[in-house]
Amino acid sequence: MRFxxxxxxxxxxxxxxxxxxxxxxxxxxxxSDVLAALGGAGGPSATIVRDLRLPRVLAAVLVGGSxxxxxxxxxxxxxxxxxxxxxxxxxxGASLGAVGAIAIGGAAAAPIVPFxxxxxxxxxxxGVWRIARIGGHTTVLTVLLGGIVLTSFAGAVITLLLVANDxxxxxxxxxxxxxxxxxxxxxxxxxxxxxxVVAAGVALALLLAPRIDAYAFGEETAATLGVDxxxxxxxxxxxxxxxxxxxxxxxxxxxxxGLVVPHALRGIVGATHRRLVAASFLAGAAALALADLGARVxxxxxxxxxxxxxGLIGGPFFLALLVRSRVR
Amino acid sequence: xxxxxxxxxxxxxxxxxxxxxxxLVLAAGQTxxxxxxxxxxxxxxxxxxxGLIAPSEGSxxxxxxxxxxxxxxxxxxxxxxxxxxxxxxxxxxxxxxVRLGRVARLGALGRAHPRDHRAVATAMExxxxxxxxxxxxxxxxxxxxxxxxxxxxxxxxxxxxLLDEPTVHLDPAHQRATLAHIAxxxxxRRLVVLAVLHDLNLAGALCDRVVLLHGGRIMADGSPxxxxxDDLVRGAFGEGLTVGTxxxxxxxxxxxxxxxxx
Numbered sequence: 107m108r109f110x111x112x113x114x115x116x117x118x119x120x121x122x123x124x125x126x127x128x129x130x131x132x133x134x135x136x137x138s139d140v141l142a143a144l145g146g147a148g149g150p151s152a153t154i155v156r157d158l159r160l161p162r163v164l165a166a167v168l169v170g171g172s173x174x175x176x177x178x179x180x181x182x183x184x185x186x187x188x189x190x191x192x193x194x195x196x197x198x199g200a201s202l203g204a205v206g207a208i209a210i211g212g213a214a215a216a217p218i219v220p221f222x223x224x225x226x227x228x229x230x231x232x233g234v235w236r237i238a239r240i241g242g243h244t245t246v247l248t249v250l251l252g253g254i255v256l257t258s259f260a261g262a263v264i265t266l267l268l269v270a271n272d273x274x275x276x277x278x279x280x281x282x283x284x285x286x287x288x289x290x291x292x293x294x295x296x297x298x299x300x301x302x303v304v305a306a307g308v309a310l311a312l313l314l315a316p317r318i319d320a321y322a323f324g325e326e327t328a329a330t331l332g333v334d335x336x337x338x339x340x341x342x343x344x345x346x347x348x349x350x351x352x353x354x355x356x357x358x359x360x361x362x363x364g365l366v367v368p369h370a371l372r373g374i375v376g377a378t379h380r381r382l383v384a385a386s387f388l389a390g391a392a393a394l395a396l397a398d399l400g401a402r403v404x405x406x407x408x409x410x411x412x413x414x415x416x417g418l419i420g421g422p423f424f425l426a427l428l429v430r431s432r433v434r
Numbered sequence: 435x436x437x438x439x440x441x442x443x444x445x446x447x448x449x450x451x452x453x454x455x456x457x458l459v460l461a462a463g464q465t466x467x468x469x470x471x472x473x474x475x476x477x478x479x480x481x482x483x484x485g486l487i488a489p490s491e492g493s494x495x496x497x498x499x500x501x502x503x504x505x506x507x508x509x510x511x512x513x514x515x516x517x518x519x520x521x522x523x524x525x526x527x528x529x530x531x532v533r534l535g536r537v538a539r540l541g542a543l544g545r546a547h548p549r550d551h552r553a554v555a556t557a558m559e560x561x562x563x564x565x566x567x568x569x570x571x572x573x574x575x576x577x578x579x580x581x582x583x584x585x586x587x588x589x590x591x592x593x594x595x596l597l598d599e600p601t602v603h604l605d606p607a608h609q610r611a612t613l614a615h616i617a618x619x620x621x622x623r624r625l626v627v628l629a630v631l632h633d634l635n636l637a638g639a640l641c642d643r644v645v646l647l648h649g650g651r652i653m654a655d656g657s658p659x660x661x662x663x664d665d666l667v668r669g670a671f672g673e674g675l676t677v678g679t680x681x682x683x684x685x686x687x688x689x690x691x692x693x694x695x696x
Contacts, residue, residue: 161518186523281656316544320537323520323583330484330517331590332510332538380544 174390177364199230362420
């Protein structure tokens with residue numbers, strides 16, 4: 107009963123965030139005009155609402171939801187609240203994949219950027235896990251260290267590509283977005299494709315959730331409970347890569363959402379992953395829609411990258427959670 | 435009748451052999467203690483019996499079927515393991531922990547059936563966890579947590595129960611109560627029960643059978659009074675231990691400094 111209530115509150119918060127994101131922006135548009143635009147009216151305000159604000163808000167929703175769900179899964183797999191796609195290097199792999207695709211294909215590569223991001227995320231996740239498995243047991247420390255190594259390595263390669271490739275130099279804006287986290291304005295097909303990928307990732311997460319619960323006392327106990335650790339870990343990492351890949355393709359590197367949202371929700375909805383995944387999607391989506399709104403209006407007409415906003419809010423928030431859990 | 439059997443079992447980690455040929459048949463309804471000094475191979479043997487590590491030679495058979503030929507899900511329906519460590523940083527409730535025992539039986543979409551709910555309720559009742567069902571596992575005492583994890587294993591409705599030092603975090607009264615409960619379950623439900631025990635007195639007082647492992651081989655196997663003798667205990671664990679009996683039950687105490695130096 108209580109969970110249904112929490113879910114309803116989060117859903118309402120998401121709807122409110124989407125509404126705020128569409129209603130508010132650098133250009134003042136009356137709410138009645140926004141409604142008219144959504145209803146199909148023409149004019150410059152309608153173009154701003156329909157072609158700029160709405161796709162961007164929806165992209166932010168997908169990004170926030172994906173990162174939070176991916177974070178919930180990675181934390182469950184590692185049995186530690188210190189994991190998310192960002193710190194495990196999955197996002198760095200995705201951004202390397204995306205930048206690599208742009209470097210090789212130039213503008214023509216746009217349609218394959220999401221796939222390249224997914225490929226990079228998958229390769230990074232597989233690589234980090236391989237490093238972490240050396241010597242038998244996966245430890246949180248080695249995963250995080252592997253993530254750090256991979257993130258700085260990917261950063262170095264991206265810098266190299268950036269400097270060496272003149273085609274990239276023309277697309278510095280896109281690359282900077284990828285590196286610091288900015289939700290790009292995207293067209294409908296791209297948005298629909300991303301929505302499909304995210305839906306698949308979230309469905310997989312919900313399906314895997316009971317098996318992620320079984321990791322509560324470690325991989326070996328998960329095995330004795332009937333979970334095949336190798337296959338399940340692979341499936342979890344693939345789902346995480348799908349979500350992180352989609353998020354990076356839409357918005358680049360956005361930190362803290364994947365870390366903070368599941369961690370904060372666990373105290374409210376409990377530790378079982380089916381609930382945590384569902385709640386994380388709604389809360390992460392709402393949080394990033396609001397963060398993106400902040401990014402658009404804080405220094406208007408200039409825009410902050412949304413990654414800076416999540417960092418500014420998420421950093422202290424995470425610190426507060428950490429301090430509170432130590433005090434308790 | 436369930437029958438779990440190790441045949442010519444050899445296993446190890448990398449180049450380091452731990453088990454050097456173990457043959458053992460475990461029958462239903464009995465509680466067997468697996469004892470032995472540190473490094474004798476007790477945990478390795480338990481993990482082989484649970485199918486967690488593959489033997490380098492020989493095999494583990496469950497009712498005649500090679501364990502290696504069964505998947506994790508199939509094994510989990512027959513063999514439950516009570517782990518030694520059960521720490522978690524996440525706020526799982528007692529009932530959620532017990533429900534983990536049903537993972538191997540959930541449907542394709544992970545939905546629980548009435549049968550699953552019944553198994554969880556029965557396991558919780560068996561270990562008297564009703565009042566704790568909504569409590570967070572990390573707020574429980576060691577004894578309560580131990581009961582929750584045993585209930586998780588019981589909820590698997592397996593016919594083999596393997597326990598890795600199930601009493602290690604408990605005070606003496608709780609150690610006895612926990613093991614007595616497990617032995618009672620084994621007899622009532624006709625389970626195959628094997629418990630790795632460090633406490634030889636618990637093994638002597640509460641188990642039907644004691645298997646003494648030493649250097650990766652079985653050194654002795656029999657009733658408590660057959661295995662817990664001065665010669666065997668000193669042979670396996672070293673000098674400095676004295677075996678006595680109280681009302682026909684063997685017990686092992688460290689020899690006092692004075693007596694040992696004589």
